[in-house]
Amino acid sequence: MAHDEPQAGGPTRLVIRNIGLLLSGAMEKPILDADTIVAENGKITGIGRTKDIDAEGATTIIDANGTTVAPGLIDSHVHPVAGDWTPRQNQIGWIDSYLHGGVTTMISAGEVHMPGRPRDVVGLKAMAIFAQRAFWTLRPGGVKVHAGAPVIEAEMVEEDFKELAAAGVKLLGEVGLGGVKDGPTARKMVGWARKYGIQSTIHTGGPSIPGSGLIDKDVVLEADTDVVGHINGGHTALPDDQIRCICEGCKRGLELVHNGNERSALYTLRTAQEMGDLSRIILGTDAPAGSGVQPLGILRMVSLLSSLGEVPAEIAFCFATGNTARMRALDCGLIEVGRSADFVIMDRAQHSPGNTILDSVRLGDLPGIGMTIIDGIVRTQRSRNTPPATRVPMIVGH
Numbered sequence: 001m002a003h004d005e006p007q008a009g010g011p012t013r014l015v016i017r018n019i020g021l022l023l024s025g026a027m028e029k030p031i032l033d034a035d036t037i038v039a040e041n042g043k044i045t046g047i048g049r050t051k052d053i054d055a056e057g058a059t060t061i062i063d064a065n066g067t068t069v070a071p072g073l074i075d076s077h078v079h080p081v082a083g084d085w086t087p088r089q090n091q092i093g094w095i096d097s098y099l100h101g102g103v104t105t106m107i108s109a110g111e112v113h114m115p116g117r118p119r120d121v122v123g124l125k126a127m128a129i130f131a132q133r134a135f136w137t138l139r140p141g142g143v144k145v146h147a148g149a150p151v152i153e154a155e156m157v158e159e160d161f162k163e164l165a166a167a168g169v170k171l172l173g174e175v176g177l178g179g180v181k182d183g184p185t186a187r188k189m190v191g192w193a194r195k196y197g198i199q200s201t202i203h204t205g206g207p208s209i210p211g212s213g214l215i216d217k218d219v220v221l222e223a224d225t226d227v228v229g230h231i232n233g234g235h236t237a238l239p240d241d242q243i244r245c246i247c248e249g250c251k252r253g254l255e256l257v258h259n260g261n262e263r264s265a266l267y268t269l270r271t272a273q274e275m276g277d278l279s280r281i282i283l284g285t286d287a288p289a290g291s292g293v294q295p296l297g298i299l300r301m302v303s304l305l306s307s308l309g310e311v312p313a314e315i316a317f318c319f320a321t322g323n324t325a326r327m328r329a330l331d332c333g334l335i336e337v338g339r340s341a342d343f344v345i346m347d348r349a350q351h352s353p354g355n356t357i358l359d360s361v362r363l364g365d366l367p368g369i370g371m372t373i374i375d376g377i378v379r380t381q382r383s384r385n386t387p388p389a390t391r392v393p394m395i396v397g398h
């Protein structure tokens, strides 16, 4: 289990050349006409053709060997607790396993599995600030875990949100997992959070585990969180007519999770597509959970939505990258100068019937991952978790 520091020492200049297919993460132009990326000190500084790009002074050169480069995947919905351990299934190394599934950024929807989780206001604020600090200091495998997501309780007042924001808390955990389960109270507190720059999400659907409750469309619409957390349930989804009401009744993010109802995910996707609103679709795993952890969960969602939802694979990758980055104001998730140099390098899995990686995903297969890069630093080479990639990139020079 690797526990890297957030930044590597010294200046770095990464060059990735011989890229066969470059996925941008942006729905308006999902494929870029380029075969080379340059990143300096963890940020993208050049995208173009090898002949036009200055590779002088590279500290690392990667020959992509004709494979596909995409922004590192973002899991919009995880429940971390402490370091790379989850008490939910008593497992260690789960975040490092996700990195082998191409996930370079995670967003906490609340550290709700903390044994003995405090419910009093001082205690829940302290826990959120602690989690934010701890996960920013220690990144398992280099993965950027945005944690410190307090779950609101009825006793909270506006000053609490102001104090949390001043301490560096930027997220609320899923509304509904604590004592606040009614629309008016949720709306008031979500408004306070927004006023101080804290993003919000909500638990949509039936109870996930004993102790959580039902959140229906009326509560979701009234609470008006920035993201409609697992609109396909986690696991138990709302009826289709309620899902449609939510899609049509707001302009907020529509989060589809692996730990949810897959039919409802496809129903939401089709509804968003009819509305011309695919830019609202973002992906999460909602793990660790009762269903375990899913290191390949984001790739599996991309493949599910592309193959059964009939969305081009290059668009489905945007759900897990650029859409989430834009909605959550992250500096990664898009292949764009100035963004974080967080990449996943993939190829068609060995023996997949598709002719290209995009065909193979459209046919329901997962791609094979050959390398992950975070902040311009190679974190993993051939994935230990995906099916083996047909071709893999190589580090050819330092």
Ligand SMILES: [Zn+2]
Pocket: 174, 202, 203, 204, 208, 229, 230, 234
């Ligand atoms: Zn939930």
